Amino acid sequence: MTALAAAASQTSTGEAVQFWVLGIVAVIGALSTVLMKKAVHSALSLAGTMIVLAVFYLANGAYFLGIVQIVVYTGAIMMLFLFVVMLVGVTAADSLKETLKGQRWLAAGCGLGFGVLLIAGIGNASLNSFNGLGTANTEHGGNVEGLASLIFTKYVFAFEITGALLITATVGAMVLTHRERTERARTQREMSEQRVRGKQLPPLPAPGVYARHNAVDIPGLLPDGTPAGLTVMQTLRNRGQIRDVSNESLDRLKALEQRSEERLGRGNDEEEVAK
């Protein structure tokens, strides 16, 4: 215990080596999270970064958090991510081509500026002295005990609230993903049977399909030239406001046929004469 406490309160060369090696791994992992085309690769890279961070937590004397980081984050949350990636489609590769005009440059500019500012801020801060966690961890007999005494005393209210938050999140996730189905889905067979058993077999011809008028009060004509009363809307039928032009139009049709016949007939005659 004392050795660990000492490691936490001062920086050893070993920790420096570990920092520089693992730090590079973490940055590479973060970059590939951002830059990988496939979501699965991103997820895996992120998992790597998180494990590295867990090690850093341990190195910083946060033993409990280090373990939690591995178990909860890398183990549970990242798996959840992977599940969703599977659900959405593993193979779906994103195009990294930017569609928003200027977005990438703005993002890069902002990111760079932000980073520089942050680092400059840290550099400016006077953080050269640090106390180490030795006394804090040993006060209650260990890191976990120390955390527990804080959580259940000072932070107990926040702790309860987070519990409620988690429950709410769980219910929310269920509500969001749950699809309600109250009746049995109809089979294809049932659907086709229903279609055949209905009042009308085909859709009604619209007014004007066969007619020579397109007014709504004039019924469409059936192929034999008789009016199909059903093509006029119910209201007009009830009022008896159907204009029956079947005979006229039949006559007109006949006259037309006759005229064309005459013309054709004469043409035929001439052809015959020519022959």
Add this chain to the structure above:
Amino acid sequence: MENLIALLVAAPLLGAAVLLCGGRRLDRAGHWLGTLLAAVSFVIGVVLFLDMLGKGAEDRTLHQKLFSWIPVEGFQADVAFQLDQLSMTFVLLITGVGTLIHIYSIGYMEHDERRRRFFGYLNLFLAAMLILVVADNYLLLYVGWEGVGLASYLLIGFWQHKPSAATAAKKAFLVNRVGDMGLSIAIMLMFTTFGTFAFGPVLAATGETSEGKLTAIGLMLLLAACGKSAQVPLQSWLGDAMEGPTPVSALIHAATMVTAGVYLIVRSGAIFNAAPDAQLAVVVVGAVTLLFGAIVGCAKDDIKKALAGSTMSQIGYMILAAGLGPIGYVFAIMHLVTHGFFKAGLFLGAGSVMHGMNDEVDMRKFGGLRKYMPVTFITFGLGYLAIIGFPGLSGFFSKDKIIEAAFAKGGTEGWILGSVALLGAAITAFYMTRVMLLTFFGEKRWQPDAEGHQPHPHESPKSMTIPMIVLAFGSVFAGGFFSIGDRFLNWLEPVTGHSHGHAPIGAATVTAATMVVLVIGVAIAWAMYGRKPVPVVAPRGSLLTRAARRDLLQDDFNHVVLVRGGEHLTRSLVYVDHTLVDGVVNGTAASMGGLSGRLRKLQNGYARSYAVSMFGGTAVLIAATLLMRAV
């Protein structure tokens, strides 16, 4: 006695109110009521006159303060009346001639369905004119001044369905308004100079201010007089005003209203006496108008317009006389009164002729009417003789005095003015003889009217002839009555003052010269229109004739410069208002709209874009924090 002054004004005002608001119920009795109230006013005038005669010359002036009109700090305008000899003269002229013309109108307007309204307007005119002459301050005078303008507007445009009448009415009012502008500026000047605009204090204090101020006031008053009395350069409305019914022309545009300018100048004599430059301007305006009107009168074939030209010219005489100063004031008023008689008579005669000739006004279509309308002929003839200054008749006395006074002005000025006045007399003789010959003598040149009715000239009804006869009496005897024993002079002198000039030539010489030019004028007219037949269609005439027919191109000038110019100005201003003034505003609005359209594109709906903004914002915040800490 004082209270009668208000009654004098109130009678016709009541008549106007009743007749105009009374509605159709009064149609049958309206004209009687109007005439009665005019007569009542006349009777009150006579009573006041008799009362005045009974007093000594010094305490004849009556004052009556009715109520305080506009009391504002430092500014007191009262409705108060002042009746002195000058006002009295006008009151009698206005109510007397006014009553006669009311009577005449009963017959003349018999067939007009809006006769009640006509009498209402006439009463309104009488009331306004009476306010004008009995006011004791310039502001109240201004009320009457505009009031008669309104009445004149309504009466000229009485036949509103005729576009020409409506236009003439509008023109009269507008030109008068230009003159009114002069009067209101004059009143403002008086207020800033004297602190008041009541006649008494203002006229008494003329010695206490600079001549420049007085000249300015005088010129502004002259502008007002020019407008109301149709003097050059504001004379153009009078000819057109003949669109009104003839009684109106007789009363308003011959006998009374147009002489208000003369009244104004004579009333303000003290101001003009102290401002010789303004006086000179008055004289010039009078002399120019005298000739202008006479020349126009020579060329007109429309009988009323010829008479209108004559009116202008005669008022020119009066203005000329008034401009001469104390030498002329009395004679200006005397001529005004005699002119009131004979010109009203002439107009009524002309109306009678038109009445008999299907409302024809072109003299070239008259001729030989003396046999058909004997009364009209005789009364018109007497008026004619009076106006040309036939010895012994009214015009002779009054005009002769003015010519004498003009000569008496002295120096080169006197000679020029005298000659102009003499020349005017000659032209007067010419054009009046022309009117007489064309109308009553020579061949019949009658033409059927537009609907094809051949005219059947006939004598007018009694209600029309009686006023003509009365006026003819006035035309014959008034001048003599006034002049014998200098009655009129003695009557007015306490108000206007009088001084005898030193004429370079004797009175007898002037009279002789007048007679000579009169004969020349008549002779020329006879040679041109009496000896040989007159063509029905007017010959083209000389350049001067043609110009005179068009009122010496005054209207053309007005049209080109004022009307057209004004139209262009307003049109361009409308354009400027729309494009420039409004355009700036709308442009601002449009540019704002454009800007917001651009800014709207930032809201593209992509969450990542918004995220960039937030991220950038955070960066800026951090930078700001660091900077603040650094500082």
Add this chain to the structure above:
Amino acid sequence: MSFPLLTATAALPAIGAVATAAVPAARRTAAKWLALVFSLATLVLAGIALARFEPGGERYQLTESHAWIKDFGVRYELGVDGIGVVLMALTALLIPFVILAGWHDADPLETKSSRWRPTQGFFALILMVEAMVILSFEATDVFLFYILFEAMLIPMYFLIGGFGDRAHTGSDENAAAQRSYAAVKFLLYNLVGGLIMLAAVIGLYVVAGTFSLSEIAEARANGSLSMATSTERWLFLGFFFAFAVKAPLWPLHTWLPNAMGEATSPVAVLITAVVDKVGTFAMLRFCLQLFPEASKWATPVIVVLALISIVYGALLAVGQRDIKRLIAYASISHFGFIILGIFAMTSQGQSGATLYMVNHGISTAALMLVAGFLITRRGSRLIADYGGVQKVAPVLAGTFLIGGLATLSLPGLAPFVSEFLVLVGTFSAYPAAGVIATTGIVLAALYVLVLYQRTMTGPVKAEVQGMADLKVRELVVVLPLIALLLFLGVYPKPLTEIVNPAVQHTMSDVQKKDPQPEVEAAK
């Protein structure tokens, strides 16, 4: 505590507005009568206020004062001086006529559903405007005044945009577009003015530490509050700009012809005769009283702008083809006179300007309402569509002529008194300005007579044939107005007696004395 008469006068129409709005859709006529009764009751209260006002007494009378927003020292402070009480009475007087004249203007179109109830809304909005205008004439707290000044835009916006003149040329859609353009323009212009004023109001608070007019005036008078010259000028400009938009003064006038042209004629009367008066009134009460030095500093420019307004408005009126726009431009010319009179800073000028506000309200109401009756009959606003109306509808023509004659300030009618006072007052301070303004009387005659000639005289046009003369309701609207014009033209003394002391107070605020006549000065 005495009865809060001023609050009651303003509250009554507000209550009336709510009551009218609550009338069910079907009871349209009841809503109209309700509105009329409320406006008449307001008139009675305003009459009582006028009667209880003592011209020789305190400057502000019938005062009420209650704390409102304590943190900012905003108080609900009311009080009227002679000018305020007269204008308040004018407003209360005109509204019944506006309501009567607009009796049928907001009847629902048949095509709309039965739940559509514009009539209630129309009359409720009119009463709302009345309430706000009356209260703004009474407010002696700058902040309270500002709120009312802005708030009255809201009902006005809906009145202009929602109830257009049905006599329009062109299609309905086009007319609707024109109308909404006019309403938005009205709103934007006045909002911009109000915004700048708000900045100035806040600035005033920062400088003075209070919004109370009387406190500031007192502090200024006894020297405990002194403003830097530039501060005072900026604050003055902020206030003046808002009032000049409202008044309106050239070149901020272009909203008025649009608004008056597109609105129904009663609403047009409301705009020009009632709401715009708040602008000129506020110049007298706030600009001169709060910023006397800056007012004097700005006078030359304002006088020039007022002169431009007079001549420019009149010339544009001559060039108009639309009757209502013509009257609008005539109003711009008249507002020029009012502002000229205020800033001439002479007793005559300011008394004249105050009377002018009253008389212009009455005369424009008469002319505009008769014009509205005419337009409703023929269904067109264009002058060219009329001719010979005099022959078929003589009473209409006669009343129109009298309204027109009042507009051109004929002596004997009320506007003459005020116009002449303004002219004299201006002339004694600035002779050249007085002379230029006098040309306005010629131009006024021109546009009025041209309008009368083109519409009323000449041969009777076919479309005009058979036009009905004025009905009883319309006569009830017009005749009292004409009677008032005549009465105030002949005997304006009751008004001048109330106004004079207030004007003397204003004159002492700006520390100006009337120029002495030359002759007396010499003595």
Add this chain to the structure above:
Amino acid sequence: MNPVYYLYLAALLFTIGAAGVLIRRNAIVLFMCVELMLNACNLALVTFSRMHGNLDGQIIAFFTMVVAAAEVVVGLAIIVSVFRSRHSASVDDASLMKL
């Protein structure tokens, strides 16, 4: 070695994560980047805890983890339901939030 370097690393990771949020369109990857940012914060908190010598920083990091877990659960559920209706996990496709 100075533990401040952990802070630099945290800043770097945070910036990378943020840039990823801005650049990537796939909602899942976007979430991963958010997780990366949270982790970077946690690292910083843990480092601070060590520096100050008390455990409050670790407590906060612990709570952050809990909240992150909740957020991931709900966020992924949303992604799934959006994917169901739109057949796309791209955040740019859900761009109806404009005029």
